[in-house]
Amino acid sequence: MLDPVVWDVGYLLSASMFIIGIKRLSSPRTAPSGNRLGAQGMLLAVVITILKMQSEGIIGWELIVAGLAIGSIIGYIMATRVEMTGMPELVALFNGFGGAASALVGLSEALKRISDGVPDPGVELYATWTAIGLSALVGWITLSGSLMAMMKLKGGFYVPFSKKDDRGRNKWVSFPTWGPPWLNWVKAGLLLASIALIILTIQNPENKTYVYSLVATSTLLGILFVLPIGGADMPVVVSLLNSLSGIAAAFTGFVIGNNVLIIAGSMVGAAGLILTFIMCKAMNRELYDVLFKAFGGSGEKDQLTRTKVGSDPEEVAMVLDGAQKVIVVPGYGMAVSQSQHAVKEFADLMESYDCEVLYAIHPVAGRMPGHMNVLLAEANVPYEKLIEMDDINSEFPECDVALVIGANDTTNPAARTNEGPLAGMPILDVDKSSVVVIIKRSLSVGYAGVDNDLFYMDKTMMLFGDGKKMMNELNSAIKEL
Amino acid sequence: MYKGGTSQQSNQAGGYFVMSLTLTALIGSITVFVLAIFLGFELISKVPPTLHTPLMSGANAISGITIVGALILSNATFDGMDTSFAAILAFLALIMATINVVGGFMVTNRMLEMIAGKKRKGGK
Structure with missing residues (x-):
């Protein structure tokens, strides 16, 4: 040997x-x-x-x-x-699996130790059972929290076997975002109960009831932890849960006495936390607010009181005729409608008329950072045409047309004021370009629930409809000119 | 892991090695834990937003290292046809950890191919 x-x-x-x-x-x-x-x-x-x-x-x-x-x-x-649009959900799901695996290893080890005979009180018992308890707590929170985050990223689900609507789809139920202020006390109570259960398992290592109760309280804690957080903040939550699954793996390393788990787990845990802060900074949000101040979809939504007459693709094509510089501003709507290829076709068309086409990428456009980059890369858009927010904002004043596809909150001038849910969020200065064209299904509010002044400006043309359909119509209208 | 601090004893029931943990070994592991956390904090400082998602996904795949624990437990709890509840849990853990690892690295690779692969192409 x-x-x-x-x-x-x-x-x-x-x-x-x-x-x-x-x-x-x-x-x-x-x-x-x-x-x-x-x-x-x-x-x-x-x-x-x-x-x-x-x-x-x-x-x-x-x-x-x-x-x-x-x-x-x-x-x-x-x-x-997986489709590129489903990527964020998949990352959340994989993350949940990782957390669950750590928790299951801890639970399995606990059961095995109980059947093999529990060690006498001493360092081994205390250390192992503390680690089992902590890996269970963090692991089950990661699993239930990640599954919640996945559902929230999807936004809802189709009820199977329900009555189909005229488009042949089942009934769509959107996933709830709910969190009265007292829920934070419930969460704190559950956390204390979980810690108490860990202490009880150390005192009574043979008693399986405490171990199973810990599974229940931690799972519930994970659900309640994500429930009040709106879909727009989900990337931050997934990143934080990713950090937690690393920590769970590290605790599992203590359970089975293996250093590679401890090193890799705690390193991922710490790096994941740093990444979470970097992402928060990109969104100009405080982590504490994201986690405990239920925002981003759960708050009051503005009632729409204004209307805007929609334009048609021919009208927009005429405005685009002779434009020297166009900036495309993609958002989640481009991902949903899968219109990235139509966008690329549009850019090729415009470039054939000697027009410069750039893409403005907001750090949190879509449902994950980098979401737009991945989608546009899939459509063969050259990397150097994707310009990040800080660099492109100075170019909007000299751009002829800004084409917004399914983006809303990231362009909302309301963020420049110091009031409302969007206050202080960095935005793309779309409103500074000469003409704004917005492709969107309706005037409805975005995740933050704030009406967007940009839609009602005189220089704004709204193209109401599905992103892909409108882009294709716009492309054929340009070709016919 | 620490040869100096642990003594390996043969466990009669399953015949596998149980580490009997000493305080020295525990402190050693805690030292590793704390230092790795500091390393993780220092490891990344500036990440372009493009890479936030692939980095998250790649780090997530690495946290699937718990696959090692699932392997050890699957081996230790499996006892012929007489499967205990602990063995079922370990088996489930092994499947989930493998999904996390294989799926995680593959999906990260797919994302990076699109982002970084295109960059090379665009640069020419």
Whole structure:
């Protein structure tokens, strides 16, 4: 038998690969290699674990091979089948699985230890049971919270077997955002109850009831944690839950006494927290407000009192004729209507008439940072035409037409005032361009629930309709000119 | 993990090695935990918004490292045909962790190919 230190050296190597992998992931040039390095580190850790178990003589191959095979197939299918628009939901779902796996490992270890005989009171009992309790608490919160976040990103669900409407779809139920101020006290109570349950499990390690109660309180805590947070803030929540799933893995590392879990888990936990703050900063929001001040869809929605006459594609095509510079402002509506290819076609058309076309990317456009970049890249838009907010805002005053596709809150001038839910959020200065064309299904408010003055400006032309349909009509109108 | 601090004993029931944890080993693990947290805080400082989602997704795949725990537990709890509840939980954990790892890295790769792959193409 090999000296067991070989395995530890292997784990150390794999942990180093994770660290370098994360580092490389934070820069555009090195990101793909960083991701590969992380995957290789993971493969190394798995191979070492299997070799180590085999060298110790006993291995339940059936269970391990079956588990790895089933998981790989499901993961492969989900990762390759998903549409680019469904990416944020998928990340949330994977994250939930990770948290659940950590919690299940902790629970399984607890049950095994109970049936094998609980250690005598001492360092081992206290440390192991504290770790089991904490990995359960964090892991189950991650699972239920991530599933909630996934539903919120989807915005709702179709009720199966319900009466179909005229377009052949089932009844759509939108996912609720609900959180009266007293809910924070309920959450605090649940957290205290969970901590009390962890202490009880340490005092009565044989009693499984406390372990199962802890599962229940943590799951409920995760649900109530995400319930009051609006869909617009979901990226921050998913990022925070990602940080939590790392911490859960680290606690699981304490449970089974494995350093690679502790290193990788706590590092992801800390890096995830930093990323959460970076994302909050991009949205000009405080993390505390996001988590405890129920905003972004849950607040009062402005009642629409104004109307705006819609334009038609021919009229817009005439305005675009002879334009020197057009800035496209995509939002979640472009993702939903899958109109990125039509947008690219539009840009090609305009460029063939010697018009410069740029894309203004708001940091939180869509439902995840980078959402628009991914979609436009899919449609073969060159990377250097995607300009970030701080750089493009100075170009709006000299642009002839700003074409807004399914974006709302990120262009709302109300953010410049110091009142209302949008106060202080950085926005794209779309209103400074000579003409604004907005493709949107209606005048309805965005996630923040604030009416958008931009729609009612004299220089604004509204094209009411589905993003893809309107873009195609606009493209054919331009061709006919 | 710490050879100096742990003594390995053969467990009669399952025949696998149980670490009997000492205070020295625990403090060692806590040291690793705390230092790795500080490392994580320092590791990323400036991330362009384009990379927020891939970074989140890649970090999420790495937190699937719990797959190692699921493997160890699946092995330790599996006992022939007589499957305990603990073994079922460990098996579920293994499937979920594998989905997290395989799906996570693949989806991150897909996103990065679109972002960074196009960048190279656009640069020429």
